[in-house]
Amino acid sequence: MNDNPVILAFCCHYCAYAAADLAGSMRLQYPANVRVLKLPCTGKVEVNYILAAFERGADGVFIAGCLEGGCHYLEGNLRARRRVERAKKILQEIGLEPERLEMYNLSSAEGPRFAQIATEMTERIAALPPSPLRPDRATVEKNVQEMAAAAQAAVAGDNR
Amino acid sequence: MIVADRKSISEIRDMIKGHDRVLLVGCGTCVTVCLAGGEREVGILGSAVRMSLKLIGRGHVVVDECVIERQCEDAFIDALAIRGVEYDAICSLGCGAGVQALAERFPDKAVYPGLNTQFIGILENQGVWAEKCAACGACRLGEFAAVCPITRCAKRLFNGPCGGSRQGKCEITADRDCAWQLIYDRAKALGILDKFEAVAGLQDWSTSTDGGPRKVVREDQCIASLE
Numbered sequence: 001m002n003d004n005p006v007i008l009a010f011c012c013h014y015c016a017y018a019a020a021d022l023a024g025s026m027r028l029q030y031p032a033n034v035r036v037l038k039l040p041c042t043g044k045v046e047v048n049y050i051l052a053a054f055e056r057g058a059d060g061v062f063i064a065g066c067l068e069g070g071c072h073y074l075e076g077n078l079r080a081r082r083r084v085e086r087a088k089k090i091l092q093e094i095g096l097e098p099e100r101l102e103m104y105n106l107s108s109a110e111g112p113r114f115a116q117i118a119t120e121m122t123e124r125i126a127a128l129p130p131s132p133l134r135p136d137r138a139t140v141e142k143n144v145q146e147m148a149a150a151a152q153a154a155v156a157g158d159n160r
Numbered sequence: 161m162i163v164a165d166r167k168s169i170s171e172i173r174d175m176i177k178g179h180d181r182v183l184l185v186g187c188g189t190c191v192t193v194c195l196a197g198g199e200r201e202v203g204i205l206g207s208a209v210r211m212s213l214k215l216i217g218r219g220h221v222v223v224d225e226c227v228i229e230r231q232c233e234d235a236f237i238d239a240l241a242i243r244g245v246e247y248d249a250i251c252s253l254g255c256g257a258g259v260q261a262l263a264e265r266f267p268d269k270a271v272y273p274g275l276n277t278q279f280i281g282i283l284e285n286q287g288v289w290a291e292k293c294a295a296c297g298a299c300r301l302g303e304f305a306a307v308c309p310i311t312r313c314a315k316r317l318f319n320g321p322c323g324g325s326r327q328g329k330c331e332i333t334a335d336r337d338c339a340w341q342l343i344y345d346r347a348k349a350l351g352i353l354d355k356f357e358a359v360a361g362l363q364d365w366s367t368s369t370d371g372g373p374r375k376v377v378r379e380d381q382c383i384a385s386l387e
Binding site for chain 1: 168169170200203204207208210211212214215
């Protein structure tokens with residue numbers, strides 16, 4: 001069992017990220033294990049991004065995009081779902097539990113749903129042993145923060 | 161283009177696991193377009209193989225990644241020549257020609273194929289590639305309304321269709337078009353059905369792989385032989 005997992009959440013700017021913000025504004029409680037990485041759309045998530053998170057020691061990863069049919073870029077969240085399916089197969093093939101990875105859909109108005117997803121995912125990952133790829137926790141934390149910061153910088157660069 | 165797909169991660173891992181430093185080499189042409197061996201796929205494989213090796217206790221194996229513009233041409237391998245010295249094995253994510261071009265350039269290194277080269281084909285739908293050409297060396301598409309019976313008819317019939325053509329589909333599998341239905345429909349639309357009154361001639365298979373490895377020689381381009 002893993003009582004202090006590190007979970008990386010790839011969040012769409014238009015829904016999950018706003019929902020996480022709303023959850024904060026609503027003073028909702030959810031486990032502090034989730035690190036949020038903001039993307040302009042979950043369609044930006046590639047399989048290698050997901051694998052990079054696991055390679056750097058993340059215990060779990062979830063991708064949170066808009067409700068199906070509601071993607072700002074029409075089909076980014078549908079592409080993300082297929083990529084998550086592919087990444088799960090790769091995790092299974094290399095011997096890592098595919099349930100460490102999940103795709104969720106929610107709208108920007110669903111602050112409580114974000115808190116529920118964060119709780120559900122944390123409980124799921126906590127029930128598994130720590131990732132066998134995990135270095136010490138401080139290093140994982142650093143790696144994950146670096147990934148989030150790099151994504152943030154890339155998005156800021158795109159918007160210049 | 162040449163269409164390929166990736167070998168399983170476990171197969172690739174088992175090929176390279178005895179080495180200490182391995183370079184995954186992608187190719188920027190056909191296999192990039194068919195999403196088998198371009199930059200993104202090399203990155204995915206690199207991550208997956210490193211994790212897989214770590215999980216079997218071979219985490220010390222260095223697996224690096226790079227992509228060259230075209231593996232099947234020696235001049236493009238120049239960019240790799242210096243870097244290649246640092247590794248004791250190379251795993252190519254190019255087609256079979258790319259793998260062998262690397263092997264010829266690096267005679268002292270183990271070179272492994274990361275892909276299964278499938279066929280010459282085209283993109284049919286998003287994520288779906290279909291075989292169109294068998295590289296037989298004696299193209300007869302002009303006789304068959306530009307639909308290749310060698311590649312697309314399961315029986316390679318030159319005088320089709322056979323009795324297994326069912327409502328435009330092949331008896332082999334319901335999702336495969338009957339090549340002869342396609343030939344007939346296209347010939348009818350072009351108004352050239354009368355061409356099919358005559359029996360099609362035999363194929364000269366000596367130009368195909370039956371004659372052993374083939375070469376194409378363009379003497380006007382062979383400058384080196386003049387020096």
